[in-house]
Amino acid sequence: MRTVTIVGASLAGLHAARELRAQGFDGRLVIVGEEPHHPYDRPPLSKDFLTGRADESRLALTDADETAGLDAEWLLGVRARGLDTRGRTVVLDDGRTVSTDGVVIATGAAARRLPGDSPAGIHTLRTLDDARALRADLSRGPRRVVVIGGGFIGAETASSCARLGHEVTVVEAAPLPLVPQLGAPMAAVCAALHRRGGVELVTGTGVAGLRGTTAVTGVDLTDGRALPADLVIVGIGAVPNTAWLAGSTLALHDGVLCDDGCVTALPQVVAVGDVARVGGARTEHWTSATEQPRVAVTNLLAGHTRTTARPLPYFWSDQYDSRIQFAGRYREGDTVQVTEGEITDDGAPGESGFLARYERDGRTVAVLGVDRPRAFMRARRELQRAEGERGERAAAPAAL
Numbered sequence: 001m002r003t004v005t006i007v008g009a010s011l012a013g014l015h016a017a018r019e020l021r022a023q024g025f026d027g028r029l030v031i032v033g034e035e036p037h038h039p040y041d042r043p044p045l046s047k048d049f050l051t052g053r054a055d056e057s058r059l060a061l062t063d064a065d066e067t068a069g070l071d072a073e074w075l076l077g078v079r080a081r082g083l084d085t086r087g088r089t090v091v092l093d094d095g096r097t098v099s100t101d102g103v104v105i106a107t108g109a110a111a112r113r114l115p116g117d118s119p120a121g122i123h124t125l126r127t128l129d130d131a132r133a134l135r136a137d138l139s140r141g142p143r144r145v146v147v148i149g150g151g152f153i154g155a156e157t158a159s160s161c162a163r164l165g166h167e168v169t170v171v172e173a174a175p176l177p178l179v180p181q182l183g184a185p186m187a188a189v190c191a192a193l194h195r196r197g198g199v200e201l202v203t204g205t206g207v208a209g210l211r212g213t214t215a216v217t218g219v220d221l222t223d224g225r226a227l228p229a230d231l232v233i234v235g236i237g238a239v240p241n242t243a244w245l246a247g248s249t250l251a252l253h254d255g256v257l258c259d260d261g262c263v264t265a266l267p268q269v270v271a272v273g274d275v276a277r278v279g280g281a282r283t284e285h286w287t288s289a290t291e292q293p294r295v296a297v298t299n300l301l302a303g304h305t306r307t308t309a310r311p312l313p314y315f316w317s318d319q320y321d322s323r324i325q326f327a328g329r330y331r332e333g334d335t336v337q338v339t340e341g342e343i344t345d346d347g348a349p350g351e352s353g354f355l356a357r358y359e360r361d362g363r364t365v366a367v368l369g370v371d372r373p374r375a376f377m378r379a380r381r382e383l384q385r386a387e388g389e390r391g392e393r394a395a396a397p398a399a400l
């Protein structure tokens, strides 16, 4: 393999570049990125960057020394428009083409938008440029902010806006926020965090439309209510960036389909990060974007799936003054129990937080920690160990 092209210059793309060099690839390395920036860290965008506690210099994921060491050609500020898998060419929006032997798809996902035209004052938050625009708009004095969607972006931006002194309402279509991720009992804790943080949470209703012609003035809800607003943040999920692959032979279905080793139907094309559906699941977590590239690059360089990985999913979220950490795989029907600390009468975490365990068929399948980082890390390690042992037992030949 003489040339490898990584399409997508964010966390997963950067980790793929690091892995390629670490695993001995000494050929030509091209990194294509739609955004004009070198890779930066997205988690602070909805938290410390929005509240002004972190400036842009704290976001960089790499520095001049590392980029020199990677010896890559960075094509930034340009989108890939197509992948010709037969001709082994990546086609760029500006007409350029890159001939390549191997491809790492790391194009991530884009913020889902509400249909129709948006008046001024409507924001999504995914990129540094989005965060700059939102921060600038918020800095124009106290505003009435409506956040649409009570997922991660919704909850984190709502708590940042409340901390900045804005009047905030969150609109969530489901009866509780974060149920798919945490299940109803623990989702209720997140709802209590909103209440404790002074944010109104309106659930079980969607958005019928936005008011305002040049600038937004309000949000009409499907239950007939109208909320006045000077600024609206839309956090209603993310869509994997696969449109550029439509003409390729790759299988696409809510992401790029790959096996457990991040390999697509073509051994010279692998996918990592938010865009990759690995072994049937797409995990939009920071840790997946840092773990998948090692496996993907090993297999890309081997020319076949030599190794697979099913790391235990992990995510964290900072909401109001609480840190929520979750590891494992939650499924509807799992039971959940607080095993350390407590949930108070108002439904929010007690002063020293709590640890909860999710059980299925008599075994722990996931752990949740709220403001209990040490206990959580211990429980996460135990779960990792148990999962690893289960995996080994499943892979071992049956005893005679």
Ligand SMILES: NC(=O)c1ccc[n+]([C@@H]2O[C@H](COP(=O)([O-])OP(=O)(O)OC[C@H]3O[C@@H](n4cnc5c(N)ncnc54)[C@H](O)[C@@H]3O)[C@@H](O)[C@H]2O)c1
Pocket (backbone or CB within 6 Å): 043, 046, 148, 149, 150, 151, 152, 153, 154, 156, 171, 172, 173, 174, 177, 178, 205, 206, 207, 234, 235, 236, 237, 238, 284, 285, 286, 315, 316, 317, 318
């Ligand atoms: N801490 C973290 O791990 C973190 C933080 C920020 C973002 N992210 C990632 O960013 C991505 C986007 O985050 P997100 O919060 O937008 O997505 P999400 O899927 O976490 O939440 C979207 C929420 O919007 C609700 N919703 C959808 N349509 C709606 C409508 N019309 N009206 C009201 N509610 C509606 C859904 O019910 C859901 O609760 C995700 O991939 C997420 O994993 C992760």
